[in-house]
Amino acid sequence: MDHPDHRVHDILDYDDMRAMKLGVLCSGGKDSLFACGRAMEKEEVVCLIAIRPENEESYMFHTPNVSLVPLQAEAAGLPLIEIQSAGEKETELGDLRQGLILAREQQGIEGVVTGAVLSVYQATRIQQICHDLGLWCFNPLWYIDQEKYLNSLLEKGFKVLVSGVFAEPFDERWLGRPLDYSAVTLLKHYREHYGIMLTGEGGEYETFVLDAPFFTKRIEIIEASTDYQNYRGFYRIIRARLVDK
Amino acid sequence: MILVIDLCCRGGSLGFDEFVRPIVAIVERSGFDVAPIHFRRITENCLSEADAVILCGTPLADHAFLKEPAAFAWLKETRLPVLGICAGMEVICTIFGGSLGACTEIGMTRVNVTGDDRLFQKESSFSAYELHTFSCTNPNNLEVLAISERCIQVVRHPEKPIFGVMFHPEVRNDWVVEQFLTLSGKYRINP
Numbered sequence: 001m002d003h004p005d006h007r008v009h010d011i012l013d014y015d016d017m018r019a020m021k022l023g024v025l026c027s028g029g030k031d032s033l034f035a036c037g038r039a040m041e042k043e044e045v046v047c048l049i050a051i052r053p054e055n056e057e058s059y060m061f062h063t064p065n066v067s068l069v070p071l072q073a074e075a076a077g078l079p080l081i082e083i084q085s086a087g088e089k090e091t092e093l094g095d096l097r098q099g100l101i102l103a104r105e106q107q108g109i110e111g112v113v114t115g116a117v118l119s120v121y122q123a124t125r126i127q128q129i130c131h132d133l134g135l136w137c138f139n140p141l142w143y144i145d146q147e148k149y150l151n152s153l154l155e156k157g158f159k160v161l162v163s164g165v166f167a168e169p170f171d172e173r174w175l176g177r178p179l180d181y182s183a184v185t186l187l188k189h190y191r192e193h194y195g196i197m198l199t200g201e202g203g204e205y206e207t208f209v210l211d212a213p214f215f216t217k218r219i220e221i222i223e224a225s226t227d228y229q230n231y232r233g234f235y236r237i238i239r240a241r242l243v244d245k
Numbered sequence: 246m247i248l249v250i251d252l253c254c255r256g257g258s259l260g261f262d263e264f265v266r267p268i269v270a271i272v273e274r275s276g277f278d279v280a281p282i283h284f285r286r287i288t289e290n291c292l293s294e295a296d297a298v299i300l301c302g303t304p305l306a307d308h309a310f311l312k313e314p315a316a317f318a319w320l321k322e323t324r325l326p327v328l329g330i331c332a333g334m335e336v337i338c339t340i341f342g343g344s345l346g347a348c349t350e351i352g353m354t355r356v357n358v359t360g361d362d363r364l365f366q367k368e369s370s371f372s373a374y375e376l377h378t379f380s381c382t383n384p385n386n387l388e389v390l391a392i393s394e395r396c397i398q399v400v401r402h403p404e405k406p407i408f409g410v411m412f413h414p415e416v417r418n419d420w421v422v423e424q425f426l427t428l429s430g431k432y433r434i435n436p
Binding site: 039 | 259260266267270305306349351352353374376378415417
């Protein structure tokens with residue numbers, strides 16, 4: 001049947017057998033890179049797309065260490081489309097839109113992948129922009145079982161550290177801590193007693209990925225600093241490099 | 246066993262993770278056995294083993310299922326309770342003689358229950374997640390059970406326990422799926 005919405009008509013012709021070219025919205029954290037790995041299993045990931053907000057309170061984009069996404073892109077052997085954003089509530093959506101347009105022009109993306117887990121705010125806005133641009137939108141972690149997801153992340157060999165904490169009861173020792181099985185056990189305890197989301201989807205903590213199964217090299221941190229006060233802190237990576245795995 | 250049907254353009258696609266896996270999880274949490282299957286692989290045999298069927302949604306840009314109505318002809322004959330979600334409601338609407346029109350809703354919308362059915366007796370109005378570019382503009386003989394400001398949100402077949410919901414109950418409204426599963430044993434029409 002004919003699609004009554006002409007914008008959708010073009011993408012109806014999507015060839016069922018051909019892998020779709022996708023760009024992955026990448027903050028440097030575990031969710032976007034796990035989603036990237038999942039997308040690589042199903043389609044063709046042609047680039048990472050990073051929005052670098054100047055504002056650490058960005059509504060849409062996770063902030064700590066997003067400046068190191070270029071190292072992750074290099075480790076994954078993927079081109080990176082990078083957009084600077086003032087990180088203010090309304091303009092950052094326009095910046096995201098520009099990033100997706102650029103990714104389509106430069107890398108021919110047909111769709112976008114995000115690491116959204118539960119955020120209707122984030123998913124709604126990205127879905128709307130993709131719809132306006134005639135791009136597919138995939139959220140492979142959407143409403144995933146959070147405990148199974150974290151276990152799967154570790155089983156698949158992702159090396160992840162905690163790059164920011166923003167809620168009680170996270171103390172300074174979490175900054176730079178590897179997200180391993182013992183950390184997950186403690187996070188489960190925090191979920192029971194403090195009501196945090198296991199994956200940090202509520203902004204309780206942020207992460208940075210040092211290694212992923214699809215990286216050909218891993219990231220080694222040479223120098224970092226921490227800044228912590230009242231259950232709020234950042235682990236800032238000052239110098240890092242790629243090394244052989 | 247609850248048959249959960251993937252309506253995405255390709256079996257095992259990325260869309261499965263987003264639109265089928267969350268429904269499978271709700272069915273499992275509700276204590277039912279579940280069998281996910283792609284819509285092109287449905288057979289009489291798998292339908293005969295099912296106690297109820299859920300037709301899942303698809304990515305916003307995925308409308309391939311609408312090009313293949315023959316794959317859903319079994320809906321006309323089935324005696325099973327069926328819940329169609331978004332794409333699933335679009336299929337139910339077209340299979341039973343209704344028609345679709347362009348209508349885009351993305352994000353949270355207020356749904357107002359206007360009809361009388363046990364499935365929606367718990368709430369008269371609720372906020373629901375929408376992700377569609379079509380809506381059912383002519384439901385033909387299907388009863389309308391709920392609406393939003395923009396479009397029909399819930400339909401029911403006049404004689405069979407076949408429901409379509411335009412919103413995505415897996416986001417913040419698990420109770421719709423749970424209530425459907427609870428009632429599915431009572432709904433079932435004995436041969």
